[in-house]
Amino acid sequence: MKHLSDNEKDTSRIAAALAEDLQPGNVLLLHGTLGMGKTVFARALIRALTGRPDIDVPSPTFTLVQTYDGLICPIYHYDLYRIEHPEEIFELGWDDALADGITIVEWPDRLGSYKPRLSLDITLSNADNDPNKREILIETNA
Template sequence: MIKTVAVGDQNGTEILAGQLAACAKPGDVILMHGTLGMGKSAFCRAYIRAFANNPHEEVPSPTFTLVQVYELDPVPVWHFDLYRLSDPEEVHELDIEDAFADGVSLIEWPDRLEYLTPENRLDIHIEPGSNVDGRVFQLIPHGEDWENRIAKLGGDGA
């Protein structure tokens, strides 16, 4: 089942990210797909802030560091930006196995993972919406109970 959610602006993106963060579980892997400027980082920032229950949480982009780890309760959230990687073997240097085992992983540019892509994951594809600030999110579940969790998303303005 693919769940499609259209939002009209950044606020809608933040609501959707917050809804997803509210149903997070240890070991979750969320792969963010979309071209440059589609809002992958904005979605991840909103997700992390919602997970931290802190709208002012500082969430720097991992564009140059490749990974940012947020030691949150009950599990850490790992935010990966794999854009600069050229070989999936480089991912091992980022301790991605630890992230998959005991945290929540948000991964931008997941095509760089290639054969390391986990089977149990949620793929989120972001495309332009009906206006300049709008976006269409396609949520594609793989494994475990992702389908049940995403079925509940999309209300309250998202």
């Protein structure tokens, strides 16, 4: 499914709509270059999944992972940009996340061979040469 987003609010709305279809065990891989809106998308997902529209959702740039108590299960938000070896994910709660959480991953290429076979792949890219527009492609290989 391909969406066009005109601004940050649009992107948040698209993410919140997707949140309604999620269940424990789902893995969402957020693709896209620096500043494309991966954290914006993840923030709206997490706010919907926690039922807390005002909850602070910082980028896990340095912490690498942030966890949240979701309404149906724990939520794990990863930003793997700074990991050096894929194995580092196992020190970041990866097995627990896959077992009973909803897992959201920025920079999923860093997972290497640990990329789950079943995932929702979300790709954000520029659109129309407009700095505020994004194409958001949501693909499932589950």
